[in-house]
Amino acid sequence: MKLLNKLGFASVKESTSQSRRKFLRNLAQAGMLLPVAGSMLGQRVFANTGSAQRVLFLYYPNGVVPYNWVPQQGPGAISGSQELSFGLGPLSSWHDRMIVLQNMTLDIGSGAGAHYNDMRGILTGNNEISRESASIDHLIAEQLGSEGVLSLGVRTGGRSDIMISKPRGYDSGARPIPNNDPADAAQKLAVGISGGGSSSGGSSSGGSSGDKQAYYEAILNDFDGLAEVTLDSARRDKLTLHENALKRLRDLAGNQVGECSFNTNVMSDPYASSSGQLTPNEWQMFPHLARAQIDNIVGAFSCGLNRVATLQLSKGDENGNLVNYSFDECWQMSQDAISQGIQHSNGSGTVGSITRWYNEFASHSASHRPGDVPHTAQVRWYHSLLAYTLQQLENSGLLDDTLVVMFSEVGDGSKHGGAAGAVTLAGGAGGALQMGRIINCGDGVNNGQRIYGTHQLFGDVARYMGATNLPESHWSGGVV
Known part of the structure; x- marks a missing residue:
């Protein structure tokens, strides 16, 4: 007592x-014991009630190379822990914690045909939504409490019209830029839990x-x-x-x-707003920045600061040179692709005396020519980041009741269309979902037969998070 x-x-x-x-x-x-316990601790306490308690929307640019990403086995239960495909390979040890959604229609709204239109429509279903509407991440957060959405990015650029997340009160073409600086994000999160400026974090409990x-x-x-x-x-x-x-x-x-603490001694990106061509050394920062932002999100989840987070990895349209995939990790994956017989085509670039097929312009070409080594290597790397995310969630004891939604804005890989999108759900989702499955969502043809789309999927995600009163009826659900 x-x-x-x-x-x-x-x-x-x-x-x-x-x-x-x-x-x-x-x-x-x-029925009040759990809320009282939460107030005693100074943090929210959630019982596993058969629903997800946290959700991370994880965006990667440029879609996938379909026949190097599509699972080699058909729809149904994933049969084992072997690599499902080259693109999905890094997730083999998480086969029972994911749902692969192939040929999903990406509901990106009117005006599709350019990266920026597709990107700002992917979480809203319409790239020209009204000022008083919001993307699905904010719609979910509005119903869960006052924490809002933790919106982070890695080299997203400075164009407000190509950000995937949109709160209420912003014009669709003037959205807030997510925090692209992991060190700054960690510092602000540490202040949020300590009530002061401690750079080492602390506990509010x-x-x-x-x-x-x-x-x-x-x-x-x-x-x-x-x-x-x-x-x-x-x-x-x-x-x-x-x-x-x-x-x-x-x-x-x-x-x-x-533990409610954040490592604020992490890498900052002085080139986040650069419009010039990055050097090879600067390219090497990208994977470290991406993992640092994942660490920030897992830390915020652990401390109960946020239940909804969105991470936007780059700005999609690579011609601005803000993102370049010529970092060593991706280079090694391209060599793995070549060793497995995946061929590169003519879009090549030279760094010094070394020809790297996945440079800035070749990778953009690859997203229009499925089969290029550059694009295939990028897709495998992004899925390795998803594997890292799941490991960090498990290390923090959060995987069982967290849901990660990984998606892109480009569909069939040959056009900027909405058909044949590639989406992966991962985590435990509080036991609400039967994981370890592959679901076919359409026939894979651009503008072809639609079975399921992202409007339905994101409606499912909202309901599994307990957000059951979405203002728009088109978040219909029924996919998983």
């Missing part, structure tokens, strides 16, 4: 253990992890007594969910997992 009083419940009588049990029993009967663990143990010790209380089945089920959530938080506190 002294611990409860220390945590702000001085009005609870200290006289006997029976008083505490009566207090907890009344909370349980009223009050007290040490030992205090938190003692609190969990004190509450859990009383669950045996609570279980003997006569409750109807629905309330018993709710009590079980509370108990499981507290056990998880106790374990996290004891293991120092999910």
